[in-house]
Amino acid sequence: MRALIERLNPRSAGSRPDPAPSRLRYRVQRWMLTPGIRFGVRFGIPFCLVFVAGAVFMADDGRRDQLETMVRDIRAAIEERPEFMVNLMAIDGAGSSVSEDIREVVPIDFPISSFDLELTQIRDEITGLDPVESADVRIRPGGILQITVVERTPAVVWRSREGLALLDDTGVYVAELGARNLHPDLPLVAGAGADEAIEEALQLFAVAGPIASRVRGLVRVGERRWDLILDRDQRVMLPADNPVPALERVIAVSEVRDLLERDVAAVDMRLATRPTVRMTEAAVQDWWRIRQLNAVGQ
16 A cells, blocks of 8 residues: 555655746746846846946046046047147138138147047138138148138129129129229129129120120119110110110111211110110200201201
């Protein structure tokens, strides 16, 4: 009977213990195998321990200042290496006056680390200058701050109440002009608002090419239309809308009938359906004298 009991229940016979885990241990092992718990054990607990240790370390002002000083020293040791230092500035594509303006708006004390240079900010300050159309800023090998500038090309001379100024072909201010004879090759525009219609003015100057030697300039009238000024105080009054075709008509008539070679004070093209020609005072007096002579002769 005892042998039968030992055969049915090995534990009671003092044999090897059962390797199967208990119910509690089994549940703990299953719980530890869940993804969230595994992640927390592997990463969460170490992170919390490191964070707490760091917070305790940084709580002391002396240790914190010591760490900041060490970081600054390491950074300075890297940034101030000779291969990262910029020693001079080179400017290409700019005249002497523009180069001086660039050095004024970009006051850099050399040598300086390339890490301390904001190239985008430097470029924006340079392109903010009136004579500069575009600029490229980069650091060349050898510690050279290379600035390549494209200057605006003056297209016209603008006479306003403030004086003479140079404008490019889009009407953007380029520079002041001390005297007209400094740029005798550039056409002259005058009047308030002339800078806002430079593209149209250049088209009119191109159309007036056959009489270019007689053209003195264009005057903006009422900030809405142009008058073409010729020598001998002649004036071609152009309409506010489509002034280019109107001037082309005047040039064509002048080439056929020598209109502008006669004693004409003004050609009024403001009304396309009714062009008007105004004679000079001397021509009017001659015309009246001829009429009186004809009347006497009859």
